[in-house]
Amino acid sequence: MDDTTAEVPGAADENPVVIVGGDAAGMSAASKLKRERPDREVIVFEKGDWVSYGACGLPYYIKGEVESLDDLVSIPPEKFRSERGIDLRTNHEVIEIDPDDRTVTVEPLGNEDTETFVQPYGELLIATGARAVEPPFSGMDLDGVFTLHEMDAAREIRTYLGLETGDEPDHDAVAIVGGGYVGIEMAEAFAHHGLGVHLFEMLPHVLQPFGSDAAEVVEDHLREQGIRLHLNTGVDGFLPRSAVETDAGDADDGFGNGDAIGAVEAGEDRFPVDLALVGVGVVPNVEIAEKAGIETGPTGAIATDEHGKTNVEGVYAAGDCAEARHVVTGEPDHVPLALTANRAGRAIGSTLAGDATAVGKIAGTAVLKAFDLEVARTGVIDPERARSSGFDPVSVTISAPTRAHYYPGGAELQVTMVADATTNRVLGASMVGEEGAAKRIDTVATALSAGLTVPELEQLDLSYAPPFSPVWDPVLTAAKVLAGKLEPDED
Amino acid sequence: MDDTTAEVPGAADENPVVIVGGDAAGMSAASKLKRERPDREVIVFEKGDWVSYGACGLPYYIKGEVESLDDLVSIPPEKFRSERGIDLRTNHEVIEIDPDDRTVTVEPLGNEDTETFVQPYGELLIATGARAVEPPFSGMDLDGVFTLHEMDAAREIRTYLGLETGDEPDHDAVAIVGGGYVGIEMAEAFAHHGLGVHLFEMLPHVLQPFGSDAAEVVEDHLREQGIRLHLNTGVDGFLPRSAVETDAGDADDGFGNGDAIGAVEAGEDRFPVDLALVGVGVVPNVEIAEKAGIETGPTGAIATDEHGKTNVEGVYAAGDCAEARHVVTGEPDHVPLALTANRAGRAIGSTLAGDATAVGKIAGTAVLKAFDLEVARTGVIDPERARSSGFDPVSVTISAPTRAHYYPGGAELQVTMVADATTNRVLGASMVGEEGAAKRIDTVATALSAGLTVPELEQLDLSYAPPFSPVWDPVLTAAKVLAGKLEPDED
Numbered sequence: 001m002d003d004t005t006a007e008v009p010g011a012a013d014e015n016p017v018v019i020v021g022g023d024a025a026g027m028s029a030a031s032k033l034k035r036e037r038p039d040r041e042v043i044v045f046e047k048g049d050w051v052s053y054g055a056c057g058l059p060y061y062i063k064g065e066v067e068s069l070d071d072l073v074s075i076p077p078e079k080f081r082s083e084r085g086i087d088l089r090t091n092h093e094v095i096e097i098d099p100d101d102r103t104v105t106v107e108p109l110g111n112e113d114t115e116t117f118v119q120p121y122g123e124l125l126i127a128t129g130a131r132a133v134e135p136p137f138s139g140m141d142l143d144g145v146f147t148l149h150e151m152d153a154a155r156e157i158r159t160y161l162g163l164e165t166g167d168e169p170d171h172d173a174v175a176i177v178g179g180g181y182v183g184i185e186m187a188e189a190f191a192h193h194g195l196g197v198h199l200f201e202m203l204p205h206v207l208q209p210f211g212s213d214a215a216e217v218v219e220d221h222l223r224e225q226g227i228r229l230h231l232n233t234g235v236d237g238f239l240p241r242s243a244v245e246t247d248a249g250d251a252d253d254g255f256g257n258g259d260a261i262g263a264v265e266a267g268e269d270r271f272p273v274d275l276a277l278v279g280v281g282v283v284p285n286v287e288i289a290e291k292a293g294i295e296t297g298p299t300g301a302i303a304t305d306e307h308g309k310t311n312v313e314g315v316y317a318a319g320d321c322a323e324a325r326h327v328v329t330g331e332p333d334h335v336p337l338a339l340t341a342n343r344a345g346r347a348i349g350s351t352l353a354g355d356a357t358a359v360g361k362i363a364g365t366a367v368l369k370a371f372d373l374e375v376a377r378t379g380v381i382d383p384e385r386a387r388s389s390g391f392d393p394v395s396v397t398i399s400a401p402t403r404a405h406y407y408p409g410g411a412e413l414q415v416t417m418v419a420d421a422t423t424n425r426v427l428g429a430s431m432v433g434e435e436g437a438a439k440r441i442d443t444v445a446t447a448l449s450a451g452l453t454v455p456e457l458e459q460l461d462l463s464y465a466p467p468f469s470p471v472w473d474p475v476l477t478a479a480k481v482l483a484g485k486l487e488p489d490e491d
Numbered sequence: 492m493d494d495t496t497a498e499v500p501g502a503a504d505e506n507p508v509v510i511v512g513g514d515a516a517g518m519s520a521a522s523k524l525k526r527e528r529p530d531r532e533v534i535v536f537e538k539g540d541w542v543s544y545g546a547c548g549l550p551y552y553i554k555g556e557v558e559s560l561d562d563l564v565s566i567p568p569e570k571f572r573s574e575r576g577i578d579l580r581t582n583h584e585v586i587e588i589d590p591d592d593r594t595v596t597v598e599p600l601g602n603e604d605t606e607t608f609v610q611p612y613g614e615l616l617i618a619t620g621a622r623a624v625e626p627p628f629s630g631m632d633l634d635g636v637f638t639l640h641e642m643d644a645a646r647e648i649r650t651y652l653g654l655e656t657g658d659e660p661d662h663d664a665v666a667i668v669g670g671g672y673v674g675i676e677m678a679e680a681f682a683h684h685g686l687g688v689h690l691f692e693m694l695p696h697v698l699q700p701f702g703s704d705a706a707e708v709v710e711d712h713l714r715e716q717g718i719r720l721h722l723n724t725g726v727d728g729f730l731p732r733s734a735v736e737t738d739a740g741d742a743d744d745g746f747g748n749g750d751a752i753g754a755v756e757a758g759e760d761r762f763p764v765d766l767a768l769v770g771v772g773v774v775p776n777v778e779i780a781e782k783a784g785i786e787t788g789p790t791g792a793i794a795t796d797e798h799g800k801t802n803v804e805g806v807y808a809a810g811d812c813a814e815a816r817h818v819v820t821g822e823p824d825h826v827p828l829a830l831t832a833n834r835a836g837r838a839i840g841s842t843l844a845g846d847a848t849a850v851g852k853i854a855g856t857a858v859l860k861a862f863d864l865e866v867a868r869t870g871v872i873d874p875e876r877a878r879s880s881g882f883d884p885v886s887v888t889i890s891a892p893t894r895a896h897y898y899p900g901g902a903e904l905q906v907t908m909v910a911d912a913t914t915n916r917v918l919g920a921s922m923v924g925e926e927g928a929a930k931r932i933d934t935v936a937t938a939l940s941a942g943l944t945v946p947e948l949e950q951l952d953l954s955y956a957p958p959f960s961p962v963w964d965p966v967l968t969a970a971k972v973l974a975g976k977l978e979p980d981e982d
Contacts, residue, residue: 446941463857
């Protein structure tokens, strides 16, 4: 059954590479492998309709800046099949992995004529992604309560709001539960349609991974945009319209039944809403892996080595279902983001083609647009997290202009920078402002990968011209101030 | 006379630190030294009126986006004196340095009552800057022929064009000689006022340090903006209006005498113009240093060590008059830019305060706005230059979008990336596009400082969100393609 050699995976195998999951990691691996080794058979089983899609674009589809869900697809399924020679099977769910036999059991969906079958594999890549957390709120099954992790959910939200007719929505208020990326991007999308937006966050601040200094700027901005922010507020559940005694007596407007959401309950308070979006995080889809004896790590995602291999011979994992190594802490971490998935998939494709390639480390670099703000982060910002990884964190927050003081336009950029007091090594940073955060964070991300110290960062020769930066870029200014705190003057 | 100790410069001296030149390097050094050591006496001699000004803003002043020359001043002279305790003397020219006696000879300018005097120093910083090259063109002394390196020249240009009256200029056409930063920024400024612009460049391309791939994009854009580009065209000189037989017979319009420029001569061709701006580079002001036995390096600028010290005991040099060490080649180089001057000045201020601080290396990172384009560069791009430093350069040029394919707006960014085939180390890059070049170049600049290889660059965890980048940032895409060229597939 398994006649691969130790050196080159699959070099002499009779069995195909099987990939479970057809989004970023899976399709990147399939494409890279077929490009390097067109002779290898590659089968991708994807349980849904969609492959290789940009879920990050869903808020912009709901906002209306992206016209069609199809626009979010990078490469259409036909092209993977015809041009890249990948045996891509959508609506096929892998329900079991047998690592001893090197087989997977596959259930075709939505086609009653086709029976469950067993597919042998030479090597297997688990790229099952993650799914939205469904918290144990009452009323999660009411009409008008959504999570946003799937393409189709986005269309349902637009339909529910009446946006598909091209009109402005016939609803008044929505609730977003969770102040993460999705929550904030969706606040912008809903507000764009004239909806009143309640945003609920259990923690003291939105955007927890960005740190409180950046979050406070975002929170002020959200309030300026009319978002009703409920921080430190745990949601208990959702009430049907039939159970809500509204003051305005409009309990039946546009709904016709009592199974639709009418309010959010949070402690003593009730907030009338017509729709709720729950975005409280994602969990990796690891169930079929775990059943097959494939180990998960401390984060709950699938544990992998530097080449994306799991503990089971011949089985790899990549993307939102898998851990990756953090470039600052050196520890396994789970930051399910698009680049990580694409990069790991591509690397595993190379490795399967015989060119052992590291999947790369992560810095947790992220950016989002929050109305008129750019908000970015990289590395380790949270002092507790830094201490638990053995660092002695010191941080500064500065504000600096994004252009020369005399050049028109520009804005203040707030930069928080964190370093280890023992080694002076840069640990992380956040940035927030009306311009210049998104790609400036990459300077710090690069410094993290290279293990630069604050004095080394301070010495970087960064670009300057009046329309684009002050002479001392905000990154350099933050490093200067942080250096002063790391090595206080003796006098 | 000299009772400083070896360990801490000036710790016990009676003599002040003297700084020659009051722009970026000089004032940064003075400010840092006084902050750390308020007890030390610091005298700055500046031969002009202006100190601490942003010469990079002059094109935007001429364009009209910056209202007043005073706006370009970072910190007014009074503030250096009153708040920072610096003995700043404008209109004082240092005409001689005597390193044996540790004195400088100073000539007060524009005040006939004050006589030349001798000032002893404990340590000396030469921060004399650079000046515009005045090529041996005929007619350089005609009215309407300018160089742009001094604040006052910018005001004279506006006055000459009649812009100070608030009207649009009463002239028709101008010539710019030299397709460097200044030439291109000034093309934008002149065109903004409705002037026809001839831009002359001796070499095959504008923006030589950016490489031909980036330059060609800029050249196409300049032509689209109506700039008449004359590449491979050496200018011979300028002719007075009195000598120009214009077809339109308007030789006297608005001028009144024959001493004003009327045409540019280039080989067989004559181009009627009302003004010429000569921007063919700068030369470091090293004359008083050389007379005092202070050595210049291979570039003609003052040779310095890692702390900015010259070959002469107690004498430092920084800014546009001094060399710096290149982070890629390790060789001395002369790239007179604002950040280098500020950083070296500040470091020398620290060193003089007793905290030995490296002036930092340079990568030649630069960016400019060329009408609607951002054009950026860092490191070593020219293959000849790379080879002369012992590298085996390989380069790629790619084009990639600045945003997710489905997100509105965005533009193509062209990235050229160069690496050494022997070590795979990244050597340099250029970028050009309508958005996203200016601060993206800093990612590569950081990689250069850290000595990253192309595979390491390819593994960076850079930021992604649909409004700001595709999943694979253009930097990563360039690195991927370059990696493929460095390690070609065996099959």
